[in-house]
Amino acid sequence: MNEDERFAQAFYEDLEGGRLGLFSLVARTVFDVSGYFYAGNLLRSAGLRPRDRVLEVGCGAASILIRAHGLRDSTRRYYGVDVCLTMLERARENIKRRDLSGWVSIAAAPASCLPFKDRSFDMVLLAYVIKHLSDETFASSLGEAYRVLLPGGHLVMWEFLPSPIPWINNRLYSITKARRLRGYEEIVSFLAEASFTNPERFSIFAPWLPTRTLAVVATK
Numbered sequence: 766m767n768e769d770e771r772f773a774q775a776f777y778e779d780l781e782g783g784r785l786g787l788f789s790l791v792a793r794t795v796f797d798v799s800g801y802f803y804a805g806n807l808l809r810s811a812g813l814r815p816r817d818r819v820l821e822v823g824c825g826a827a828s829i830l831i832r833a834h835g836l837r838d839s840t841r842r843y844y845g846v847d848v849c850l851t852m853l854e855r856a857r858e859n860i861k862r863r864d865l866s867g868w869v870s871i872a873a874a875p876a877s878c879l880p881f882k883d884r885s886f887d888m889v890l891l892a893y894v895i896k897h898l899s900d901e902t903f904a905s906s907l908g909e910a911y912r913v914l915l916p917g918g919h920l921v922m923w924e925f926l927p928s929p930i931p932w933i934n935n936r937l938y939s940i941t942k943a944r945r946l947r948g949y950e951e952i953v954s955f956l957a958e959a960s961f962t963n964p965e966r967f968s969i970f971a972p973w974l975p976t977r978t979l980a981v982v983a984t985k
């Protein structure tokens with residue numbers, strides 16, 4: 766794990782472990798509620814097909830993976846990785862509560878070093894994760910996503926957009942402990958550098974979020 770990943774891990778361990786007081790409580794509730802709402806929205810907009818093999822990098826409490834299983838082919842196994850062990854513990858509880866332990870698998874791993882063989886997935890998701898990646902880690906994480914995707918597979922990313930209002934950006938950096946917020950053009954140039962093609966922007970209905978978001982799908 767690199768320095769970015771240790772930094773994100775420490776932040777989410779504190780958040781999930783309840784060590785940030787009221788903020789922990791609010792954040793956990795927001796993740797639970799919003800995750801279940803936007804998961805379906807995100808997966809439909811991203812064009813998830815019934816038999817796609819899906820990996821979510823930074824899967825958090827597994828809301829999206831659980832929703833993917835419910836929405837699509839329930840004979841597929843879905844995979845998630847995350848750097849925060851406490852978050853993964855909660856993901857495991859959520860998966861067990863829904864009796865999906867045989868279908869949704871999670872493991873501890875960072876975005877920059879994925880424990881999967883080349884060409885294993887049709888879709889790789891990065892939902893609300895890339896703000897935690899410095900430019901160097903973002904580039905290596907895109908390289909890993911590219912490696913584990915099958916030819917023709919899709920990378921789907923969703924993240925806060927930088928705001929034209931500096932005060933909002935400062936609040937976002939301070940509250941989420943983000944490393945970097947990026948606009949569409951910048952993300953497109955990272956994708957091209959990692960050999961992804963056909964980047965397309967799409968929108969997801971999430972009116973409860975405090976700022977604008979950016980959703981992008983690109984092809985291997």
Ligand SMILES: C[S@@+](CC[C@H](N)C(=O)[O-])C[C@H]1O[C@@H](n2cnc3c(N)ncnc32)[C@H](O)[C@@H]1O
Pocket residue numbers: 769770773774777796800822823824825826827828829846847848849852874875876877891892893894897898
């Ligand atoms: C805001 S949460 C989003 C969780 C989930 N994707 C969702 O939308 O419900 C961000 C998650 O990314 C994880 N994370 C941050 N940086 C990571 C990295 N470099 N590799 C893997 N996971 C990471 C955090 O531990 C946290 O669980």
